[in-house]
Amino acid sequence: MAISIPPRLRNDEDFAACLVKHYLAKDPTGRAVYSGAYFEQLGGGGGEPGTANQFTAQDLLAVSMLSVRIEGYHALEILHYQAGKLNGLLAKVPDNIDLHDAAAAGHIAKGKPAWKLREAICDIQPRPERNRIGPVAAGKLLARKRPRLLPVYDSRIKKVLGRPRTGNKWWHDLHDQLINDQGLVQELESVREKAGADHMSLLRVFDVMCWMFSWEGGNGPSNQKMPE
Secondary structure (H helix, E strand, O other): OOOOOOOHHHHHHHHHHHHHHHOEEEEEOOEEEOOOHOOOOOOHHOOOOOOOOOOOHHHHHHHHHOOOOHHHHHHHHHHHHHHHHHHHHHHHHOOOOOOHHHHHHHHHHOOOOOHHHHHHHOOOOOOOOOOOOHHHHHHHHHHHOOOOOOOOOOOOHHHHHHHOOOOOOOHHHHHHHHHHOHHHHHHHHHHHHHOOOOOOHHHHHHHHHHHHOOOOOOHHHHOOOOOO
C-alpha cells in the first residue's frame, strides 16, 4: 500500500525541519517543550552498550515520553517474567540495518524475530481483567530499541498519512516506500541535518514531522513561533 505523505512535508524541507526543531525546542527555563524530545536520549538510549539486547526500566520510561504507559504487571512481564523470551528475540533483531536497506525486508517479515517480538509484547495481558499492552505501545518500545529499523505507528501517523486503523502492514509499506522512493530518504536526511537532529534515526525524524504536522490548525505549532 502506497503511503500518502502530505505534499508540504515533501516539498518544503525548511518547513519540515522547523517542525522537528520545534519538537526538540526548550522553554525559557531550559526544559523540553515536548517530553518526547528525550525518547532517544533517556538513560543513554535504547542501544546503549550492555543493554541493546535487553529491555530495561529506562526503555519503559522512555516510552511514556510518547504518551503511552507500560507499568505495573505489564512492566513486570517485560522486565521479569518474560524477560528471557523477549530479550532472546530482541537479540535476533539487528541494530545496524536501516528500514530503507533492501536487507530490511528479511528482518521485518511475518514469522521473523521482530514480528514475533511485536506480537509477544502486544499480547501481554497479565490479568484477565486488564487490557493487553497493544500494538501502539509495543511498536514504540521496539522503536526505542531498534530506531533505524522499526518505526513508530500511532493515531497521529494514521491521521496524517490516511492509514488503516491497524498497523500490521506499516513496517512493510514504509519499507517499500523508502526503497522505491530514494528521494524521500534524501529529504529525511536533509531535514535531519537542518533540524540539528543527528541523534535521531531517519524513521524518528519522519515520525516527528508527521506528529507535529497532525496538530496543524487550531492551536497547532504553525500558529506558534518556531525556532529559527
